[in-house]
Amino acid sequence: MDRSKVLASLSALSNEARLDLMRLLVVAGDDGLAAGKIGVELGHSASRLSFHLGILEQAGLIRSRRVARNVIYSADLAGLGGTISYLLRDCCMDHPQVHACCNPARVDDAIPMLSE
Amino acid sequence: MDRSKVLASLSALSNEARLDLMRLLVVAGDDGLAAGKIGVELGHSASRLSFHLGILEQAGLIRSRRVARNVIYSADLAGLGGTISYLLRDCCMDHPQVHACCNPARVDDAIPMLSE
DNA sequence: TCCATATCTCAACTACTCATGACATGTTGA
DNA sequence: TCAACATGTCATGAGTAGTTGAGATATGGA
Numbered sequence: 001m002d003r004s005k006v007l008a009s010l011s012a013l014s015n016e017a018r019l020d021l022m023r024l025l026v027v028a029g030d031d032g033l034a035a036g037k038i039g040v041e042l043g044h045s046a047s048r049l050s051f052h053l054g055i056l057e058q059a060g061l062i063r064s065r066r067v068a069r070n071v072i073y074s075a076d077l078a079g080l081g082g083t084i085s086y087l088l089r090d091c092c093m094d095h096p097q098v099h100a101c102c103n104p105a106r107v108d109d110a111i112p113m114l115s116e
Numbered sequence: 117m118d119r120s121k122v123l124a125s126l127s128a129l130s131n132e133a134r135l136d137l138m139r140l141l142v143v144a145g146d147d148g149l150a151a152g153k154i155g156v157e158l159g160h161s162a163s164r165l166s167f168h169l170g171i172l173e174q175a176g177l178i179r180s181r182r183v184a185r186n187v188i189y190s191a192d193l194a195g196l197g198g199t200i201s202y203l204l205r206d207c208c209m210d211h212p213q214v215h216a217c218c219n220p221a222r223v224d225d226a227i228p229m230l231s232e
Numbered sequence: 233t234c235c236a237t238a239t240c241t242c243a244a245c246t247a248c249t250c251a252t253g254a255c256a257t258g259t260t261g262a
Numbered sequence: 263t264c265a266a267c268a269t270g271t272c273a274t275g276a277g278t279a280g281t282t283g284a285g286a287t288a289t290g291g292a
Contacts, residue, residue, distance in 0.1 A: 003135075011130035015250085026208055046270080047272095082217065084217060087129070091196075092196060097193040152239080162239065
């Protein structure tokens with residue numbers, strides 16, 4: 001995953017509406033959700049929703065497919081994972097203290113830290 | 117870690133200059149680096165550097181301390197870890213496919229995925 | 233005290249982000 | 263074919279981010 005893509009992903013995730021969108025789509029799983037249903041769920045106008053979905057899709061964090069008259073959106077877990085992975089490896093240099101946070105099963109191996 | 121803090125962290129990280137800063141400070145370790153040295157290393161003007169350091173510090177991703185006439189900056193690994201942890205847990209709902217990416221030692225346990 | 237060094241703050245400007253409403257496009261069923 | 267529905271695109275305007283250069287503040291040594 002290249003740097004500009006990671007920057008786009010982080011920028012996409014740094015917005016409350018889009019963070020809500022991501023969570024909703026992760027929960028929805030591979031089946032995804034129709035745009036209209038998402039709008040109702042989150043209380044966004046169609047154009048606002050379309051704007052944010054477009055940013056997430058361009059960042060490679062979600063995917064879309066047309067089914068009849070609906071457009072179904074679903075989370076792209078590889079994109080999400082790739083972004084987090086980049087942060088851990090290329091930005092945090094795989095520092096054990098940072099790694100400990102995302103690997104609950106192995107926290108004891110690492111330096112004591114970060115519970116908030 | 118609360119949501120607004122995570123949003124601030126993600127926003128802070130979604131900028132090339134600040135991502136460079138973070139990496140530099142993670143590598144520098146607990147000793148940290150003086151602002152002047154960082155500026156030389158990354159080729160930023162003093163005011164530009166101060167601006168970005170301020171954003172990272174406000175987001176809880178770095179810390180500063182004054183030593184003589186220098187201000188020494190160092191990475192706040194707990195802040196960084198907390199942000200990544202939030203993404204994994206509250207946004208990705210601890211999905212195994214996303215988790216796999218940040219736990220090289222246990223990738224085999226998870227669904228095959230994301231190498232790019 | 234005075235000067236050089238290190239860093240921060242401020243104003244001004246450009247560029248970008250985001251929300252809104254109007255309109256366009258594409259799809260389905262009568 | 264036409265109306266209703268689902269979604270996307272566009273123009274606009276407010277607000278915010280980022281860069282620059284000038285100047286302010288703080289520190290240490292002569």
